Amino acid sequence: MTVLLQKTAGQRLSGMARLRGLTAAVVASVALSGCGVVNHMIYKTTGDVMQGFSRNHTVPYLLESGDLAMGCAMSEATAPLLMSFGRVTDEPDQLAVMLYLSAGGCAEEQAREYELQGLAALRAMNADNAQDAMVRQKRAHATAAKRYFRGWQHHNTFYGEPGTGECPDFDDDLGEFIYLAGLLSGLQALNAEIQSTSFIGVPKNVGSVVARATSCLDNEKWWGAPMALRATVWAMIPGAQPEGENAFERLEIADKQGEEAGVRISHVFHAIAAINKGDDERLRDVIRSHAESLEETPSNEEWRFVDAMATQMIVAISDRLWVEHNGYRTPMGQLGTFWDDQAEAVETMDLDDLL
Template sequence: MGSLTLTKMLRHSRLALVGGAILALQGCGVIYKTTGDVLISFGRSEMLPYMLTFDDVRMACVTGEAQTPLLMAFERVGSHPEKLGAMVFTTAATCAEQIAIDAELRYMRAVKDGNVNEAQDARIEQKRWSAVAAQRQYTAYQNMLTAFGEQKEGECPKLKTDFDELVWMVGNISGVQALLNDGASDGAVGVPRDLAAKVERNMKCLENDKWWGVPRGARAAVWNLLPMLAPPNAEPWKELEASAKAGFDGGVRLGSALYAMSAFSKGDDERMRKAIRDFAANDQNLDPEYAMMDAIAGFIVTGISDREWTENTGKRTPIGGLGTFWDDAAKSGPAINIDDLL
């Protein structure tokens, strides 16, 4: 009897230990999810609005690179970081884009100098980092879809707050950028080609005047990229000019960046120069609440200017020289002294 009793006691003890271990693990899961929910709530209500007031794109991109894995890991325990994920993957992509641009400028200088090996190496580096940027931007787009769902023609998601609308706008723009960077990487990521049509449709769900003319500007940029998506009698350049002006009036110059990107991709030198000049001339009365959005626009426009300057002079845009061009003096007299700028 004593032996049987001892056996039963040991069995019960083992069951109690196993049960305790299971409860402890479940308790950890609850703690992790609670931590994730608190972190995501703090990120939405405090961290993101605070970061949007910064005009330091590098800080935003490094923050995105460093914090995104931690934030997205809470998805595994039942939290929902997808909306913030769309934002942080977008900012993280700017780090990769900057390295890709620097490699592209190195390629241009090497071609100018006749250094074949350097040019080939720079082009490989550019394609690698373009692929990284495309993957991050496409992931931002996918996070946005996870948060709001994919919409059919004529449908819109329930965008309940300004934060929701911002995520929808940024996620869709990241989708278009993913397409462009994937193209620069020779299709290394495999971003679906039909994404542009979906973005064009999705941007109808936002109020144009509220968001600095960006929704219609983004649609017009897609029309320039893929004319078959344009509605009858569409005037993409007129829409892009209106988008740029709305951005100048609203203090966030994303529309101007879209105009410059579209002109650059179409090889329209006259419009590209106008977009860059206008962007540089409208740097007053910016909205401090969305300084980061304007700074990202500046990052895009400066990248285009740097490509043009490097291709023609071997050097990127001089300090304080955004909105000027190397041949300004030849066109309009001695209006600019490049040596002074350098």
């Protein structure tokens, strides 16, 4: 009897131990699950705050800055962090347009550096170095194309498919500017893909889509850039120019608007169109106009970054011309001048004044 009671008591104790163990497991599971929920809420809140702050403060602050190198470093460093919040909250599609446009510009700047190295190597008759620089240039263009294309995809997700005849409702001027930036990102994606000689997957009709979508933007408000972008597409794509229009006349008008506003991005589009047509004299005129305008009109304080970006690209185009002909870049303080301008100045100098 005693043995039986002891056995029964042992079974009860064992059952109670199992119950306590099960209860502890359930409590731990609920606690851990609760921690997961709390963590998710914290992450989501942090993501929403970060996205809102970046959109409302970081981007405007950057646009007022003329430090392109710092903007480049910021976009490359923070894009993975900010985009990762899309795992716990809404995808930051609008912010992504700016991040990937800027990051694409970083890669494109590297491609331009490699191009100059290749040109210098060709002048030095160093075929191996020239070939290596060309390969690195194409790789950098491929990286740029991927980044620009991601910006274009996020643009379309946020604003809707562009070029359909329907324009999005813009919340504010920054939202409208980011729309313009997204269109530029799409066009740059196609251009970079072509220069990379690789397949990235950029639709070949991006140019015509961008041209139509620029009609959603006020041309005068945005320094002539929408019309300049549209006219550049007309100049580059055969048959794209509407009857009765003249792409280069439109570009000249846009240039004046940009110069007056202190945001000279239209000069870049004009230069690209001139290069595409092989019009070296027009290209030189655009570079001269840009240099003269910089002396006459300061950058728009609100959009200083955009103007600085335009100047950087104009300098890059000028550098390529100088390296091709002289083996070195545009001399400091001489943007808007050319090697043969100096030659003419020497030939017409009155030597009597030196005696």
